[in-house]
Amino acid sequence: MQNRSLSRRTVLASATLAAAGATGAVGAAPAAAHGRDHRLRRIISGMSVKAKIGQLFVPYFHGTSATSPSRSDQDRNLAELGVRTVAELIAKYHLGGVIYFHGWTNNIRDPRQIADLSNGVQRASLALPTPIPSLISIDQEHGVNVRIGSGATQLPGAMALGAGHSLPDARTAGRISGTELAALGIHQNFAPVADVNVNPANPIINVRSFGADAREVSRMVAAQVTGYQQSGVIACAKHFPGHGDTAQDSHTGLPVITHTREEWDRVDAPPFRAAIAAGVDSIMTAHLQVPALDPSxxxxxxSPAILQGVLRGELGFEGVIVTDALNMEGVRTKYGDDRVPVLALRAGADQLLFPPDIGVAYNGVLAAVRSGEITEDRLDESVLRILRIKDKAGLLSGSPYVSRTEVDRVVGARGHRAAAARIAERTTTLLVNEDAALPLSRGCRKLLVVGASPAFPTDDSRTTVPELAGAFDELGYRTTHLATGGEPDAAKIDEAVAAARGRDAVVVTTDNVGAAGVQRTLVSRLLATGVPVVHLAVRNPYDIAHLGDVPASLASYCWTEVELRAAARVIAGRVAPRGRLPVPVQRADDPAEVLFRAGHGLSYDA
Incomplete structure (x- = not known):
């Protein structure tokens, strides 16, 4: 770490901000809030227009280092962003924040590296003419949508927590995640998802939602907001005004929500109202049309009608409005990339997330300010809101740097992992258990684990079937495994059937079974062998509707290590299943008929 000896400029910058009165206080009294705003406005008054515009943007970048990424990452940055490093990007556009991703941007390798990267970002920010620390953001929802894998605590995702129906567990999960993010120098997490997943065909929200009941989702959202913000991390409820009832992905198109105003008030609005009541500091928009809220x-x-009229006016939200990623097709269908950020600001947004071309977006806003389309007073409103959450995250007082010592102490701590394991056990849901097929009998020692084997969200080298087999091995079983994939061909199915011979039981995993999917054929062929079959849906609890008469079926809601290990312990009878469906499961052949109601979940004595 290079935070032992801060530069004179850094010390002066920190002192200046501290003198400006940053307190980081939570729940400040009105007089204190007024005093804070007065001091923050003093900072704003010393900023240039370009610096103000820069505070609004939260772009991506490539590389694991702020100043010395790999040559290939430098080349990608140069081709896509016009600079070689994120330090140069911050300097060029006076940025107020950045967002980390894993994989394609190569930002994330391990906890110590992330902390070093965060410190490099802060050094670059404090070298600006107006030295204000960066607000570093991430999408760490857990479950199927997670960015930091190796070394950090993996927690059940939203629908799994919804199946647990435990507010303390949801709050604890948020607090653990937030505590680890803060130790890594990350201050804003784009979570929790506040969408109510009332459409089983939803391709983008699905198990990222806490469930299908607005009241239950509201309770869980409020609990997670509290947990995150108790850790000092800025939570972000998303995707306003609600993305739960669509069969189209806003990454690739512009969905339409056809709810009436009464339906929106009853189904979509409650979780956002709950988040606001819990003190959420930021809310993310959705790229979709809602004619009932904005006929245009x-x-x-x-949409000014939705962001200013509904979110600020009716719901009374005073925090930071964050756009969903501006590179998504849902927001690019009508306007060019230079106009989208301008229109978002005019609608009421504050943070402009992930523009497809930062130069085009930044210069589009700059041109709008120079032409008078966006006034400097309007810029100041958004910058003030952003500085408020930077202040609350502790960035405007003291040092913004983090230490490797704290990373080693906090990230992936034994207590955090143990808590995550206990929470996951309380979320695993037993849907079917004919003739007490589970738990596995004591004489059942030889297992075959077979089926769909999606890769871990942050590690392509680890996949579901071998990881689940390893979990059973640790419990004392003699396990063989065969990953057949999500679309097994006839030869692979024949191989699975042959592998089942001589086994005491087969555990078959499925991932998004469709009405005509060949995963159904795999399960039916395994059932025909006469070997006891246990089905585990590793993503959607809806899979069971397509599988016929399986003797035992469970849902884990995701396939990360913590959920797979919990499922193995439940199947083995080491713990009793306690999860209850947070969504209804309709019949595949007659969607009007419910196969399993929300709240369904079986158990047995562990």
């Missing part, structure tokens, strides 16, 4: 059919991200 502007995407919500660009």
């Amino acid at each position: 059919n502007e995407p919500a991200t660009l």
Whole structure:
């Protein structure tokens, strides 16, 4: 770490901000809040227009280092961003924040590296003419949508927590995640998802939602907001005004929510109201049309009627409005990339997330300010809101740097992992258990684990079937495994059937079974062998509707290590299943008929 000896400029910058009165206080009294705003406005008054515009943007970048990424990452940055490093990007556009991703941007390798990267970002920010620390953001929802894998505590995702129906568990999960993010120098997490997943065909929200009941989702959202913000991390409820009832992905198109105003008030609005009541500091927009809220059919991200009229006016939200990623097709269908950020600001947004071309977006806003389309007073409103959450995250007082010592102490701590394991056990849901097929009998020692084997969200080298087999091995079983994939061909199915011979039981995993999917054929062929079959849906609890008469079926809601190990312990009878469906499961052949109601979940004595 290079935070032992801060530069004179850094010390002066920190002292200046501290003198400006940053307190980081939570729940400040009105007089204190007024005093804070007065001091923050003093900072704003010393900023140039370009610096103010820069505070609004939260772009991506490539590389694991702020100043010395690999040559290939430098080349990608140069091709896509016009600079070689994120330090140069911050300097060029006076950025107020950045967002980390794993994989394609190569930002994330391990906890110590992330902390070093965060410190490099802060050094670059404090070298600006107006030295204000960066607000570093991430999408660490857990479950199927997670960015930091190796070394950090993996926690059940939203629908799994919804199946646990435990507010303390949801709050604890948020607090653990937030505590680890803060130790890594990450201050804003784009979680929790506040969408109510009332459409089983939803391709983008699905198990990222806590469930299908607005009241239950509201309770869980409020609990997670509290947990995150108790840790000092800024939570972000998303995707306003609600992305739960669509069969289209806003990454690739512009969905339409056809709810009436009464339906929106009853189904979509409650979780956002709950988040606001819990003190959420930021809310993310959705790129979709909601005619009941805005008859002009502007995407919500660009709609003054939705952002100013509904979110600020009716719901009373005073925090930071964050756009969903501006590179998504849902917000680019009507306007060019230079106009989208301008229209988002005019609609009421504050943070402009992930523009497809930072130069085009930044210069588009700059041109709008120079032409008078966006006033400097309007810029100041958004910068003030952003500085408020930077202040609350502790960035405007003292040092913004983090230490490797704290990373080693906090991230992936034994207590955090143990808590995550206990929470996961309380979320695993037993849907079917004919003739007490589970737990496995004591004489059942030889297992075959077979089926769909999606890769871990942050580690392609680890996949579901071998990891689940390893979990059973640790419990004392003699396990063989065969990953057949999500679309097994006839030869692979024949291989699975042959592998089942001589086994005491087969555990078969499925991932998004469709009405005509060949995963159904795999399960039916395994059932025909006469070997006892246990089915585990490793993503959607809806899979069981397509599988016929399986003797035992469970849902884990995701396939990360913590959920797979919990499922193995439940199947083995080391713990009793306690999860209850947070969504209804309709019959595949008659969606009007419910196969399993929300709240369904079986158990047995462990």
